[in-house]
Amino acid sequence: MTGRQRIVLALVCAVAVSPVYGIQPVLQAAGRDLGLADGSLGWLVAAGQIGYLAGLVLLVPLGDLFDRRKLITVHLLLTAAGAGVAAVAPGAGFAIAGLALAGLFAVVVQIAVAYVAAVSPPGERGRNIGTVTSGVVAGILLVRVVAGLLGELADWRAVYLVIAVLCVLLALAVRVTLDADVPRSRDSYGRLLASLGRLVTSDRLLLSRGLVAFFLFASFGTLWSGLALPLGAAPWHLGTTEIGLFGLAGLTGALGAARAGRWADRGLAFSVTVWSLLLLAASWLLIAQVGSSLWLLIVGVVVLDFAVQAVHVSSQHLLTTARPDRSSGVIGAYMACYSLGSALGAITTTWAYSVAGWWGACLLGAVYALLGLVVAVSTRRLTVPRASTSVPA
Incomplete structure (x- = not known):
């Protein structure tokens, strides 16, 4: 695995996980804009978390069945779609749906880690996983800083608009930079879940x-x-x-x-x-x-x-x-x-x-x-x- 591939995958992890946590610093502003009462603001946070948990169970195992490079590309585009829906949502229902969709496909992070483990030589697996996984924590922590700044300079919607654009750009970078990955399992999806x-x-x-x-x-x-x-x-x-x-x-x-x-x-x-x-x-x-x-x-x-x-x-x-x-x-x-x-x-x-x-x-x-x-x-x-x-x- 080349240094450029590690960097691209670390960026994928950092950006893909951002929709789940990006709402926290701008939660009150988003609630006011969407007409949500203070007691209902938790739904904006929970939507991404619920989607993410569902994706861990239902989507991540697909990495054992299909080419992970294609999955990473498609999941990034769908994460961008969810973030885009949240960014232009006319009301709370659409915003919650967009955040849930972005959270569902944000599990591309785990598919990226599995890709690294699969293509790395045994003696380099830990180093490569460490580099790529650093992107996850970087995304969780940095999005709090960036979202707070964007929320003050523009509004909360700008946070998710930026995330959507970055996901699209990274999908293109993945397609160009990564090598195809051969799946190791021939089980059906149902048998794989079982x-x-x-x-x-x-x-x-x-x-x-x-x-x-x-x-x-x-x-x-x-x-x-x-x-x-x-x-x-x-x-x-x-x-x-x-x-x-x-x-x-x-x-x-x-x-x-x-x-x-x-x-x-x-x-x-x-x-x-x-x-x-x-x-x-x-x-x-x-x-x-x-x-x-x-x-x-x-x-x-x-x-x-x-x-x-x-x-x-x-x-x-x-x-x-x-x-x-x-x-x-x-x-x-x-x-x-x-x-x-x-x-x-x-x-x-x-x-x-x-x-x-x-x-x-x-x-x-x-x-x-x-x-x-x-x-x-x-x-x-x-x-x-x-x-x-x-x-x-």
């Missing part, structure tokens, strides 16, 4: 890494769903654009963890997982100091995102190595755990904040990290020791 269901319930490596991802991204979601609460309150009283800029700190940490793929190539995936989860738990001690120091918060955000990305890359390396013939399916199942964990973090953060303030939310985030560590350590024997080793169901 076999994936059996795999989810019987493959202990997938179950353990899925559970680690669940707690990992619950901790991640706790930070990014709740950080605006203390920053918008005393003593800082920061605006949405200023709060969005903290995504740049997270981006620094996430991109720094791209090296985790190289460590996984050397058979160090379990070690990386353990010390990264410990680092994740410790980062909450710094994040909890938000009331007294923004610098300590920034350091904590960098450390947290570094740790999350390191575990995430290591897990995907292990799963695609163990199941090369079902890489799309196992990544889809793994990412469903990611999605559920993020939702859990988002839901419980506001509850913890209302009950015990920001310290309570930080304690919750640290507990999620430690629960992930317990799962990883207790299932250590399932970890693939070397890149060439497979783990039976």
Whole structure:
């Protein structure tokens, strides 16, 4: 895999995931424009998440049946269509439908990761997955910054118009840059879903890494769903654009963890997982100091995102190595755990904040990290020791 191909796929991941999270910084403005009451604004956020979860189950397994280059191209165009509908929506119903459509096909991210795993030599798989997966976290964090700025300079619709244009341009770049990918499965779609269901319930490596991802991204979601609460309150009283800029700190940490793929190539995936989860738990001690120091918060955000990305890359390396013939399916199942964990973090953060303030939310985030560590350590024997080793169901 060439450097140019890695860059294109990293950009695909960054842009494709943006429609799911781009609505958050401009949520109130979009609600006013669409005539939604405050109590109904959650539907704009939930639409993309629901579509994304459905896509993980229904669309990602298609990568094991068809040429992934074609799937990436088509899914990018359909993501653009959904973002375009949201951008020109005359009312809330059309906006929700557009966001759900964009979220449904935003799972092109997982097909891109499966493509990388399939075309990479074993000794380079971790590095390539790490580079491309960095685009996902970059997209999640950067879209908060860009959407906040576009929302102030233009309006919320400009966010989705820009996303639609970028998706179309990337679809063309994928078609020109990537090589055709030969699918490894000859099963029908129905049989593939059935076999994936059996795999989810019987493959202990997938179950353990899925559970680690669940707690990992619950901790991640706790930070990014709740950080605006203390920053918008005393003593800082920061605006949405200023709060969005903290995504740049997270981006620094996430991109720094791209090296985790190289460590996984050397058979160090379990070690990386353990010390990264410990680092994740410790980062909450710094994040909890938000009331007294923004610098300590920034350091904590960098450390947290570094740790999350390191575990995430290591897990995907292990799963695609163990199941090369079902890489799309196992990544889809793994990412469903990611999605559920993020939702859990988002839901419980506001509850913890209302009950015990920001310290309570930080304690919750640290507990999620430690629960992930317990799962990883207790299932250590399932970890693939070397890149060439497979783990039976």
